[in-house]
Amino acid sequence: MDKSILTLDKGTRCTAWNYSGQRLAAGLVDGSLLIYDSTDPASSTFISTSRFKVQESSILKVVWVPPEYGDAVACIGADGTLSLWEEVTEDTEGHHWKLCKCFDRNTSQVLDIQFGDAETCLKLVAAYSDGQIKIYELLDTLELEKWQLQAEFQNVIDLVSNFGHASCVSASISWNPQRSEVQQSSFVLGFSSNVPALNSPKVWEFDLDHQRWLPVAELSLPEEKTDQVSAVAWAPNIGRPYELIAVATQKGISIWHLGSNPDADGRLSAQKLATLSGHDSEVWEMEWDMSGTTLATTGSDGMVRLWQSNLNGMWHEQAVLTPAS
Known part of the structure; x- marks a missing residue:
């Protein structure tokens, strides 16, 4: 018989596991953030260890910072704000969460936001409702409040394009998970907007020689742009x-094949390998396994497909x- 490992509080809007799977962050509609911790890894049970107010509006998304930078989460609010919270230990208060940064x-x-752990420093890419992309860099690995804006651009191939008012309702970002001294930072991003040129996913790579981000591939056929x-998921x-x-x-x-x-x-060459049909409605989330061979997808139909x-x-549906009930 299936066993429940925890019961989420009423009003939970979003959740995110940390990298070890031993902590779960949950954002609530009242703007509170809950942290659940494993009491015993052998029994896979979790209890709520922290609850604190992040903002007045609902939390739409939470993202954990890479573990080597400590226990910290970024929160996106329904009012469009982005804040970064870190768990700290102080002699007078013990363990508690503090606000590090409001962007x-x-x-x-x-x-949407995602962290990318480059060889030089931690990076954060954020996509905005006006179609802009902003890249932030952490200046000090020990100070999560010290960020600087490294670049700002739009998700277009023609960098001199000028659009009217862009209105984007959602965006999705996925960093290249590969870490290598010879491979530059890169990520893929796509929008859902009223500007077609912004929508089609582009692969962006950092050009070390010219110190700028360049679009190196577009993942859409001419009729799909x-x-x-x-x-998106890398x-x-x-x-x-x-x-x-x-x-x-x-x-x-x-599923796209991207040359190296x-x-x-x-x-970079881009080739479409397959189109997978199964969800009856919009796909919300996609996640690859650690080997990059199995893709899990879920959407508004309530199904998880592998x-x-x-x-x-040949790509096929392995399980549903x-x-x-």
Whole structure:
């Protein structure tokens, strides 16, 4: 018989496991953040150890900072704010969570964020409702409040393009999980917006020679460039000579092959391997396993589907997980 490991509080809007799977952060509609900790890893039971107010509006997303930088989470609020909270230990108060950083929002709202752990420093990429992308760098590995804006641009191939008012309702970011001294930082990002050029997923890579971010690939066929993107996921690579990236739109889930050798213009080859159909509605989240061979997807149909490719490279649905009635 299935056993419940914890019961989430009423009003939970989003959750996120930390990297070890021993802590769970949950954002609530009242703007509170709850931290659940494992009481005994052998029994897989969790209890709430902290609850604190982050903001007045609902928390839409929580993201853990990479573990080598301590126990910290970033929170996106329904009002479009982005804040960073860290667990600290003080002699007078013991363990408690403190606000490290509130990132400037101006008039646009934060839609999605992801941390990328480069060789030089921790980076954070944020996508905004006006179609802008901002890259922040951590200045001091021991001071999570010290960030600087490193770059700001739009998700377009033609960097001199000028649009009217862009209105984006969602965005999805996925960093290249590969860590290598010879491989530059890169991530894929797609929007769901009223500007078609912003929507199609682009792979961005940091050009070390010119100290700027460049679009090196576009993951959409000519007839798909206007499709709004709901989720992207970059697969871990444990030895393939190419990369795998999943892209979800209203037409289904696409699996893309991304080459590793740039052409004379610095662009990487991109080939669509498969289109996966199974979800009856919008795909919300996608996640690869640690080997980068199994893709888990979930959406508004309430189903979790697992996808794999066979020995001939054909992608198929491996399993379907349905919610308990």
